[in-house]
Amino acid sequence: MSATRMPPPQPAQRVGAAPKKEDLPTTDPQAGPDFRSQLAAWVESHRASLLDGLRRLFKQPIGSFFTCLVMAVALSLPMGLSLLLDNIQRLGVSWQSAAQISLYMQIDASDRQGEELRAQIAKMPDVAEAQWISREQALAEFQQQSGLGEALKELPSNPLPGVVVVTPKEVDKDALEALRGRLAELPKVQQAQLDLLWVERLSAMLKLGDRFVFGLALLLISALLLVIGNTIRLHIENRRIEIEVIKLVGGTDSYVRRPFLYMGTLYGLGAGLLAWGLLAYGLNWLNDAVVRLSGLYGSDFGLAGVPLPDALSLVCGAVLLGYIGAWLAVARHLRELAPR
Template sequence: MSATRMPPPQPAQRVGAAPKKNEPQTPDDGPDFRTQVHAWLESHRASLVDSLRRLGKQPIGSFFTCLVMAVALSLPMGLALLLDNVERLGGSWQRAAQISVFLHIDASDAQGQAMREEIASMSDVAEAEWISREQALTEFQQQTGLGEALKELPENPLPGVVLVTPKEIDKATLEALRQQLSELPRVQQAQLDMLWVERLTAILKLGERFVFGLTLLLVLALLLVIGNTIRLHIENRRTEIEVIKLVGGTDSYVRRPFLYMGALYGFGAGLLAWGLLAYGLDWLNSAVVRLSGLYGSDFALGGVPVSDGLSLLLGAVLLGYIGAWLAVARHLSELAPR
């Protein structure tokens, strides 16, 4: 009797179960873009809130850190604002570099007025003023006190003159303009006090260079202050940071709270510096107004323009951010778990 051949064993199938389908295996694409953006925003929000909370726990220390930064920020900005106000003292600086265009002695008032209009239409001229022979003689008598002596002269010896105010104070430009004016018809001489122009330009450039150098020094000081402050915060949280890196925290995750902290220090310092400048200029303005009133002038110091204040605030935030970045970048390699 031959043995019966048994079929190979088949996998068990649950009674009533639907037959299996060969479904394609799709790879896991991970979270979508919206989820990633939400997680990124939530991480930044948590870092910002944590930085604010830590600064709030030390209000006195945080205030004095911001105050030191504010003093360093307000010094160069205050000097720059004072320099701008000095340029307006007694009129514009361009008036100190006027070119006197003397006409021939026989030039009439009508010719002088026509000459003034022609000069005023030039591109390098900001303003032109005609002074007639009679007006020049009257002003000369008042300024010199020689009125009785001048009355003995048979005729007025002073020519008519056009006072030209240039748009720019530049030695080469002014000399070219003076040469152009001297070649006009009916012009006897075009005179410019180049020595005064050079002195004026040197004074302005000296003030600008001083403000620029002081700004660089104080910016370096601000970076050192914010860097040292952030370094202390890093040392206080060293154990916490080492644990975060031990469980897989990235450098950007570790760096983010300190960057927010540096930006917050800069924001507070910028607001304090803006307030100090506004109060300081207002306090100084009362004395300036009294002094200018004694000289018959209505000169007064201008306040802090909104654009300059916003620039100061933005610069302070950027300095705080950069200082924090440098401090964290320097110590990040030392924060590896032990």
């Protein structure tokens, strides 16, 4: 009986071993990693850098808070002054009412003629509003405001003329002069009066305030960049050995720079939110005194809060400043971080 030939024993496959070469998918050796792998690696790197920045900020909560607070104070100063200037423009009288043109009618002008003239002026393209004040209304207002009511009653007749008060659409010196000249030539108009000196003073004060705020903003932005740069520089010095090792094993400059850029962005975000809160609280605290003061003058004026677009611009600007400050600091010290 002949022995049955048995097949040679097959080698056992180790658990967890890599598949045989013939089982691996064939790929082009010249082709690099696909786009999906690159995108996943890029997202993972940014996520790790963001988490690392958050961990290091929360590791020193007091120092991080005071850094954000210093930045918030520097950010809130120019923004607060700008909001106060906007509120000053609304105080009392507006730009248009500050530049009203008063047309004093002739004494013999009737109320009907005054109303017709008012309607004619209101249709002009560069006029926002026209109001007719009759002689009786003018006398009543003068008696009430001057306190000479009993003395004026002794006059044989009303000496005050009717007035058409014209509010222009735009406040411009040359345009106002031209409008006043045209209105002075209308029938039954005896005199057209415009207080240009008050308009010029108000415009000069507001322009001075705008320039002051702009200059202060430039100075404080420079100071913020220095604060961010110095803070990031300290973090770089604390991680110098780690960074040298990363560069020694082939880490790129962008990989080294990324965590610090996220730290600067987080500092800016915290400072922007704190500045928003400081402005909202400060204006609300100041508004109580302003309301009491305006109430003594019979006005309901109050400070407006921080508009949402301005608040979002403040936060975005703070984030951008934090990013720029961190980038400048890392770019300056990156060439010094080569492995020794």
